[in-house]
Amino acid sequence: MKRLKVAALNGSPRKSGNTSILIRHILDELEHEGIETELVQVGGRMIRGCTDCRSCFENQDRRCVFDDDIVNGCIGKMCDADGIILGSPVYFLDVTSEMKALIDRAGVVARANGGLFRRKVATAAAAVRRSGANHTVDTLLHFMLYSGMAVPGVQVIGIGRDIGDVWKDEEGIARAIEAGKNMAWLLKAIAAAEQAKEAS
Protein backbone atom coordinates (compact mmCIF):
# COMPACT_ATOMS: atom_id res chain seq x y z
CA MET A 1 0.00 0.00 0.00
CA LYS A 2 1.28 3.52 -0.74
CA ARG A 3 2.72 5.60 2.10
CA LEU A 4 -0.07 7.82 3.40
CA LYS A 5 0.49 11.41 4.44
CA VAL A 6 -1.45 13.93 6.53
CA ALA A 7 -0.83 17.68 6.67
CA ALA A 8 -2.09 19.53 9.76
CA LEU A 9 -2.49 23.30 9.77
CA ASN A 10 -2.52 25.12 13.09
CA GLY A 11 -4.39 28.43 12.96
CA SER A 12 -3.36 29.50 16.46
CA PRO A 13 -0.68 32.16 16.87
CA ARG A 14 0.32 30.21 20.01
CA LYS A 15 2.55 27.59 18.42
CA SER A 16 2.48 25.28 21.43
CA GLY A 17 -0.98 26.25 22.64
CA ASN A 18 -4.17 24.30 23.16
CA THR A 19 -4.98 23.85 19.46
CA SER A 20 -1.55 22.40 18.83
CA ILE A 21 -1.99 19.98 21.75
CA LEU A 22 -5.26 18.73 20.23
CA ILE A 23 -3.66 18.42 16.79
CA ARG A 24 -0.66 16.60 18.32
CA HIS A 25 -2.97 13.94 19.77
CA ILE A 26 -4.56 13.36 16.37
CA LEU A 27 -1.13 13.16 14.72
CA ASP A 28 0.20 10.72 17.33
CA GLU A 29 -2.57 8.27 16.46
CA LEU A 30 -1.91 8.65 12.75
CA GLU A 31 1.84 8.11 13.24
CA HIS A 32 1.07 5.06 15.39
CA GLU A 33 -0.72 3.68 12.32
CA GLY A 34 2.34 4.30 10.14
CA ILE A 35 1.00 7.45 8.50
CA GLU A 36 3.46 10.25 7.79
CA THR A 37 2.50 13.62 9.28
CA GLU A 38 3.49 17.24 9.06
CA LEU A 39 2.37 20.12 11.28
CA VAL A 40 2.37 23.54 9.62
CA GLN A 41 2.21 26.72 11.68
CA VAL A 42 -0.30 29.11 10.08
CA GLY A 43 -1.35 31.34 12.99
CA GLY A 44 0.85 34.27 13.92
CA ARG A 45 2.05 34.89 10.37
CA MET A 46 1.05 37.72 8.08
CA ILE A 47 -1.41 36.21 5.62
CA ARG A 48 -3.41 38.41 3.30
CA GLY A 49 -7.02 37.64 2.45
CA CYS A 50 -8.44 36.81 -0.97
CA THR A 51 -8.78 39.87 -3.23
CA ASP A 52 -11.19 38.20 -5.68
CA CYS A 53 -8.77 39.00 -8.53
CA ARG A 54 -9.67 35.69 -10.28
CA SER A 55 -6.05 35.27 -11.47
CA CYS A 56 -6.10 31.67 -10.23
CA PHE A 57 -8.97 30.94 -12.66
CA GLU A 58 -6.93 32.42 -15.53
CA ASN A 59 -3.55 30.94 -14.59
CA GLN A 60 -4.75 27.47 -13.54
CA ASP A 61 -1.34 26.76 -12.01
CA ARG A 62 -2.54 25.58 -8.58
CA ARG A 63 -1.20 28.77 -7.00
CA CYS A 64 -2.44 32.06 -5.66
CA VAL A 65 -1.00 35.00 -7.59
CA PHE A 66 0.16 36.53 -4.29
CA ASP A 67 3.34 34.67 -3.45
CA ASP A 68 4.57 36.73 -0.49
CA ASP A 69 3.23 34.57 2.33
CA ILE A 70 2.82 30.88 3.21
CA VAL A 71 -0.46 30.22 1.41
CA ASN A 72 1.06 28.66 -1.72
CA GLY A 73 3.27 26.50 0.49
CA CYS A 74 0.19 25.36 2.40
CA ILE A 75 -1.73 24.64 -0.80
CA GLY A 76 1.20 22.50 -2.00
CA LYS A 77 1.31 20.55 1.27
CA MET A 78 -2.47 20.07 1.23
CA CYS A 79 -2.35 18.83 -2.36
CA ASP A 80 0.47 16.37 -1.60
CA ALA A 81 -1.29 14.97 1.45
CA ASP A 82 -3.96 12.27 1.56
CA GLY A 83 -5.45 13.83 4.67
CA ILE A 84 -5.81 17.36 6.01
CA ILE A 85 -6.32 18.57 9.60
CA LEU A 86 -7.38 22.14 10.23
CA GLY A 87 -7.20 23.41 13.79
CA SER A 88 -8.07 26.81 15.20
CA PRO A 89 -8.66 28.42 18.57
CA VAL A 90 -12.00 30.14 18.90
CA TYR A 91 -11.58 33.88 18.31
CA PHE A 92 -14.83 35.78 18.74
CA LEU A 93 -16.84 32.65 18.11
CA ASP A 94 -15.01 31.70 14.91
CA VAL A 95 -11.63 30.72 13.44
CA THR A 96 -8.61 33.04 13.63
CA SER A 97 -8.12 35.57 10.84
CA GLU A 98 -5.05 33.66 9.59
CA MET A 99 -7.08 30.46 9.25
CA LYS A 100 -9.91 32.29 7.48
CA ALA A 101 -7.47 33.90 5.04
CA LEU A 102 -5.99 30.47 4.29
CA ILE A 103 -9.44 28.94 3.79
CA ASP A 104 -10.51 31.70 1.40
CA ARG A 105 -7.40 31.68 -0.75
CA ALA A 106 -6.69 27.93 -0.74
CA GLY A 107 -10.39 27.29 -1.31
CA VAL A 108 -10.58 29.51 -4.38
CA VAL A 109 -7.33 28.14 -5.86
CA ALA A 110 -8.62 24.59 -5.31
CA ARG A 111 -11.89 25.43 -7.04
CA ALA A 112 -10.15 27.25 -9.91
CA ASN A 113 -8.07 24.15 -10.56
CA GLY A 114 -10.82 21.56 -10.71
CA GLY A 115 -11.13 20.67 -7.01
CA LEU A 116 -7.63 20.10 -5.63
CA PHE A 117 -8.83 18.85 -2.23
CA ARG A 118 -11.54 16.50 -3.45
CA ARG A 119 -11.66 13.16 -1.60
CA LYS A 120 -8.96 14.07 0.90
CA VAL A 121 -9.78 12.81 4.38
CA ALA A 122 -10.24 15.77 6.70
CA THR A 123 -10.66 16.52 10.41
CA ALA A 124 -11.38 19.78 12.22
CA ALA A 125 -10.27 20.76 15.74
CA ALA A 126 -10.99 23.78 17.92
CA ALA A 127 -9.70 25.01 21.28
CA VAL A 128 -12.10 27.19 23.26
CA ARG A 129 -12.31 28.94 26.60
CA ARG A 130 -16.13 28.94 26.84
CA SER A 131 -18.31 29.65 23.79
CA GLY A 132 -18.24 29.45 20.01
CA ALA A 133 -16.60 26.06 19.51
CA ASN A 134 -19.42 24.60 17.41
CA HIS A 135 -19.49 27.62 15.14
CA THR A 136 -15.70 27.45 14.74
CA VAL A 137 -15.73 23.75 13.90
CA ASP A 138 -18.60 24.44 11.48
CA THR A 139 -16.51 27.05 9.65
CA LEU A 140 -13.76 24.47 9.17
CA LEU A 141 -16.24 21.74 8.20
CA HIS A 142 -18.04 23.96 5.70
CA PHE A 143 -14.74 24.51 3.90
CA MET A 144 -13.97 20.78 3.97
CA LEU A 145 -17.38 19.71 2.73
CA TYR A 146 -17.59 22.46 0.11
CA SER A 147 -14.19 21.30 -1.16
CA GLY A 148 -15.40 17.69 -1.49
CA MET A 149 -13.35 16.24 1.35
CA ALA A 150 -14.42 13.15 3.31
CA VAL A 151 -14.87 13.82 7.02
CA PRO A 152 -14.98 10.97 9.56
CA GLY A 153 -17.45 12.03 12.21
CA VAL A 154 -15.74 13.07 15.41
CA GLN A 155 -16.00 16.62 16.63
CA VAL A 156 -12.72 17.65 18.27
CA ILE A 157 -13.27 20.44 20.80
CA GLY A 158 -10.87 21.05 23.67
CA ILE A 159 -11.69 23.39 26.54
CA GLY A 160 -9.11 25.70 28.08
CA ARG A 161 -7.85 29.26 28.16
CA ASP A 162 -4.16 29.33 29.07
CA ILE A 163 -1.56 27.29 27.23
CA GLY A 164 -1.81 23.67 28.34
CA ASP A 165 -5.28 24.00 29.95
CA VAL A 166 -6.69 21.61 27.38
CA TRP A 167 -4.74 18.74 28.98
CA LYS A 168 -7.27 18.95 31.83
CA ASP A 169 -10.18 18.41 29.42
CA GLU A 170 -10.11 14.63 29.37
CA GLU A 171 -13.06 14.34 27.01
CA GLY A 172 -11.50 16.81 24.56
CA ILE A 173 -8.24 14.84 24.52
CA ALA A 174 -10.17 11.58 24.10
CA ARG A 175 -12.03 13.09 21.13
CA ALA A 176 -8.74 14.06 19.49
CA ILE A 177 -7.38 10.54 19.95
CA GLU A 178 -10.59 9.07 18.52
CA ALA A 179 -10.39 11.47 15.57
CA GLY A 180 -6.86 10.26 14.83
CA LYS A 181 -7.97 6.63 14.91
CA ASN A 182 -10.97 7.33 12.66
CA MET A 183 -8.89 9.33 10.23
CA ALA A 184 -6.31 6.53 9.98
CA TRP A 185 -9.07 3.97 9.48
CA LEU A 186 -10.68 5.92 6.64
CA LEU A 187 -7.37 6.76 4.95
CA LYS A 188 -6.38 3.09 4.97
CA ALA A 189 -9.81 1.92 3.82
CA ILE A 190 -9.69 4.30 0.84
CA ALA A 191 -6.10 3.32 -0.01
CA ALA A 192 -6.99 -0.39 0.14
CA ALA A 193 -10.03 0.15 -2.09
CA GLU A 194 -7.93 2.08 -4.61
CA GLN A 195 -5.28 -0.63 -4.58
CA ALA A 196 -7.89 -3.34 -5.17
CA LYS A 197 -9.36 -1.32 -8.03
CA GLU A 198 -5.93 -0.93 -9.66
CA ALA A 199 -5.24 -4.66 -9.29
CA SER A 200 -8.56 -5.71 -10.88
Ligand SMILES: Cc1cc2nc3c(=O)[nH]c(=O)nc-3n(C[C@H](O)[C@H](O)[C@H](O)COP(=O)(O)O)c2cc1C
Ligand atom coordinates in the same frame (compact mmCIF):
# COMPACT_ATOMS: atom_id res chain seq x y z
C1 LIG B 1 -8.75 37.45 20.26
C2 LIG B 1 -9.30 36.30 21.07
C3 LIG B 1 -10.64 36.00 20.97
C4 LIG B 1 -11.18 34.92 21.70
N1 LIG B 1 -12.51 34.66 21.57
C5 LIG B 1 -13.05 33.65 22.29
C6 LIG B 1 -14.43 33.34 22.15
O1 LIG B 1 -15.18 33.94 21.40
N2 LIG B 1 -14.93 32.33 22.91
C7 LIG B 1 -14.14 31.62 23.78
O2 LIG B 1 -14.64 30.74 24.44
N3 LIG B 1 -12.81 31.85 23.88
C8 LIG B 1 -12.24 32.84 23.16
N4 LIG B 1 -10.89 33.10 23.25
C9 LIG B 1 -10.04 32.19 24.06
C10 LIG B 1 -9.32 31.10 23.22
O3 LIG B 1 -10.21 30.46 22.33
C11 LIG B 1 -8.71 30.04 24.15
O4 LIG B 1 -7.78 30.67 25.01
C12 LIG B 1 -8.02 28.93 23.41
O5 LIG B 1 -7.68 27.90 24.32
C13 LIG B 1 -6.75 29.39 22.72
O6 LIG B 1 -6.17 28.30 22.01
P1 LIG B 1 -4.61 28.31 21.61
O7 LIG B 1 -3.84 28.07 22.88
O8 LIG B 1 -4.46 27.20 20.64
O9 LIG B 1 -4.34 29.63 21.00
C14 LIG B 1 -10.33 34.15 22.55
C15 LIG B 1 -8.96 34.47 22.64
C16 LIG B 1 -8.45 35.54 21.92
C17 LIG B 1 -6.98 35.87 22.02
